Amino acid sequence: MVVVATLLFAGIAFVSGNPHSLPLSPAWFAVAAVLFAMLTGWAIWVSASHPWLMVAASFAAFAALSLWPGLAATSFLLVTAGSRGSRLWLYGVSACALVLLCNLVTADGQPGGWGLPTVQAALGGATLFVVLPMVASLWVAARRRVVAELRQHADELERGQAARTQQAQIQERTRIAREMHDVVAHRVSLMVLHAGALEVNIEDEALAAEAALIHETGREALAQLRDVLGILRSGEDTEAHPDSRPLLANLDRLLDDSRAAGLAVRFQESGPRYALPTMVEHTAYRVIQEALTNVHKHAGAVIADVELRYRKSALEVEVRNPAPSRANLVLSPRGGLGLLGLRERVELVGGDLETGPQDSGGFRVHAKLPVSATPAVEAA
Amino acid sequence: MIRVLIVDDEELVRAGLRLILQSSDDILVVAEATDGGGAIAAVRRHRPDVILMDVRMPGCDGMTAAEQIRDIDRTAKIIMLTTFDLDEYVHRALRAGAVGFLLKDIRPRDLISAVSTVASGSAILAPTVTKRLISTFTERDGNAMKAARAQLSILTDREIDVVDAVARGLSNAEIGRDLAISEGTVKAHISRSLAKLGLSNRVQIAILAYEARREQS
Numbered sequence: 380m381v382v383v384a385t386l387l388f389a390g391i392a393f394v395s396g397n398p399h400s401l402p403l404s405p406a407w408f409a410v411a412a413v414l415f416a417m418l419t420g421w422a423i424w425v426s427a428s429h430p431w432l433m434v435a436a437s438f439a440a441f442a443a444l445s446l447w448p449g450l451a452a453t454s455f456l457l458v459t460a461g462s463r464g465s466r467l468w469l470y471g472v473s474a475c476a477l478v479l480l481c482n483l484v485t486a487d488g489q490p491g492g493w494g495l496p497t498v499q500a501a502l503g504g505a506t507l508f509v510v511l512p513m514v515a516s517l518w519v520a521a522r523r524r525v526v527a528e529l530r531q532h533a534d535e536l537e538r539g540q541a542a543r544t545q546q547a548q549i550q551e552r553t554r555i556a557r558e559m560h561d562v563v564a565h566r567v568s569l570m571v572l573h574a575g576a577l578e579v580n581i582e583d584e585a586l587a588a589e590a591a592l593i594h595e596t597g598r599e600a601l602a603q604l605r606d607v608l609g610i611l612r613s614g615e616d617t618e619a620h621p622d623s624r625p626l627l628a629n630l631d632r633l634l635d636d637s638r639a640a641g642l643a644v645r646f647q648e649s650g651p652r653y654a655l656p657t658m659v660e661h662t663a664y665r666v667i668q669e670a671l672t673n674v675h676k677h678a679g680a681v682i683a684d685v686e687l688r689y690r691k692s693a694l695e696v697e698v699r700n701p702a703p704s705r706a707n708l709v710l711s712p713r714g715g716l717g718l719l720g721l722r723e724r725v726e727l728v729g730g731d732l733e734t735g736p737q738d739s740g741g742f743r744v745h746a747k748l749p750v751s752a753t754p755a756v757e758a759a
Numbered sequence: 760m761i762r763v764l765i766v767d768d769e770e771l772v773r774a775g776l777r778l779i780l781q782s783s784d785d786i787l788v789v790a791e792a793t794d795g796g797g798a799i800a801a802v803r804r805h806r807p808d809v810i811l812m813d814v815r816m817p818g819c820d821g822m823t824a825a826e827q828i829r830d831i832d833r834t835a836k837i838i839m840l841t842t843f844d845l846d847e848y849v850h851r852a853l854r855a856g857a858v859g860f861l862l863k864d865i866r867p868r869d870l871i872s873a874v875s876t877v878a879s880g881s882a883i884l885a886p887t888v889t890k891r892l893i894s895t896f897t898e899r900d901g902n903a904m905k906a907a908r909a910q911l912s913i914l915t916d917r918e919i920d921v922v923d924a925v926a927r928g929l930s931n932a933e934i935g936r937d938l939a940i941s942e943g944t945v946k947a948h949i950s951r952s953l954a955k956l957g958l959s960n961r962v963q964i965a966i967l968a969y970e971a972r973r974e975q976s
Contacts, residue, residue: 561842568842568863569771575867576778598864605843628817 408444415440419449423456430460434470438477441508445481450474450508458516471513475505544719551720555727558625562657564604571597625664627655627687633664634685637671643682644671650689659748662724663687663696666732669717670698670744678703678742693730693749702740718744761878762789764807766798766824767840768816772863776811776840779867786874795819795827802828802835808878810837814848814860822848826855833959836877853962907970913955921948925961926968 415436422429422436433456437449457470482501571594578590634644655663667685674683678700688695718734721744725732730748737743763786767773773791780786789805792798796819798812810828814821825837839852839860849860858877861870911919917938924934931949935942949961958964 564842569769569775571864572772572775573778575865575870576775576782579779579782579867579871594864594866598866601842601862601864 412444412446415444415446415449419446419452423449423452426453426456426460430457430462433457438474441477442481447504447508450478451512454509454512455516458513458520467513471509474509478505478508547717547720548723551723555724558661559658560604560607562661564601567597567600567604571601625661625668626657627660627664630664630667633668633671637675637683640675641680642671642675643680644685645682646685646687648687648689652689653750655694655750656728658728659694659730659750662728662730662748663694663746665724666696666721666744666746667698669721673717673744674698674700674742681741693747696744696746696748698744699737700741700743721746761786761809761874762805762807763787763874764790764792764798764801764805764810764812766792766795766801766810766812766816766821768793768813772813772840776870779870780874782867783871783874786871795821795824798824799827799831802832806832807835809874810835811840811861811874812837812857814839814841814852820848822852822855825852825857829856829959838873838877850966854966856959856963858960858962903970907967910956910967911971914952918948918952918955921945922952922964922968925949926965928965 419433419436419440422433426433433453437446437453440446440449454471454474458467462470479501482497482504574590574594574597578587578594581587581590630646634646637644671683671685674681681700681703684697684699686695686697686699688697718732722732725746725748728748730746733743733745735743763780765773765776765780765788767776773793777788777791780788789807790801792801794816795812798810799819801807802810812821812824821839825839828835828837837852837857839849839857840863841849841860842863849857853860859873861873865873911922914922920938921934924937929937931942931945934945938945949964952964953959953961956964956967958967
């Protein structure tokens, strides 16, 4: 780059061949131009650590041969290098003074007079070689700073969003773990209870001992489960009331809560109702809960449709809402967090979750939760 | 014969409990109910000695039912059933007058002996678990403390000593040893305190003592 710049300098010197420069024969002028161009090029090369060298070289090149590219480059680069305030002012003023002086004094040392053309040329030179590059450079620097700030701001937003997403994921996973543990603990305690019933009702001692073994093993499993639950529950326990347990039996209550919050909800159920595995039931409940929360948040007071379809091999849950009732309601960019947790939940029970805008401008959440062919045991 | 009522919303739990209790010659399961409302009706009709009741049920839960059953029949002993030992509902049921709680994975022989013990008028709580439960969920606010202290202030100094010992989870024999009085005297102090405070069992005494912060540990 430096080589290219140097050649460019020399070339410009030849072309411009300023009449005000030192009285040299064309050959010597060429030599001097190349020398000055190399000097200035080198000074620019080291300008990061010695900015004054660049200033000195370009001043000398301009004073001796009216080589302006060095001066223009210096004016630009000094700002880029970070010079500000009094130092920059000092440079600007002295560079302008240099240009004016060189224009007012002719090549042979005679004053060029104060005629209008001379002053015009001097001012034009100062503007072109000093002021303009400096202003341009300051503008570029300011722009760069703005862009950097914007980028940093965007990065921070992105990091914050990532942190919130992670937080939401952790919370949801904890909740899933808690529900799963509740379900498992409940089932295991049933097994333990019946093993105990077997133990006391069997005449055969060996078989009674076997039943006792099952009973004790189950008790140990439960004790360990309780330890884990203690950890999982150490946070807030929002599901303390049995009516707020995420079961479809409590769906009416959930829908009523939504209605009380100002959201009209239409509920429809189709297909023959059958007993669902507890985790599927929890998931279905959470899908409806989260979807209604989102409708309320993003669409305001509209009519939401909640549909439960008991299909042969799967339970389908769908929540739809029309376009927002108020024009000023826009989808918040953070709207997807709850849906993220939902997707995890739904995938946990082997289901599919589809979410997205409808053609009509509304939003639709659809979950398909597979149910095994033998739900009989779950009926209890 | 001890007449028992089983209350649980789950068929499988009721069946298991019934199978275990029926294996004892001294126990008769007189009725089953699926929720608190059914339990109250069954108490009116069958007058059971002991009620085994799930804490969490849809509709009228065990805690609410325990309160109402106390109003109907103060002699019926209520044992709460729970899957988890540290359950706020259990604590509230104990406050409401349940004599104790059992985990659903209890050993069958322990369940039978617990029912017999309760029927004979004693408490069945493992002191450590009860203490943990009470200290975890007891209200720690100033108003509860003031109210509890006001209630306890009608007791004599000796009775308060006994109440403190009960709250520490000591048995009557242990309290007698500690205070150098006979077990019979301890029992007398406890029943007089219960009568004065309008309470029905020693668990409620322990909760009250905790609320008054007479027992800090």
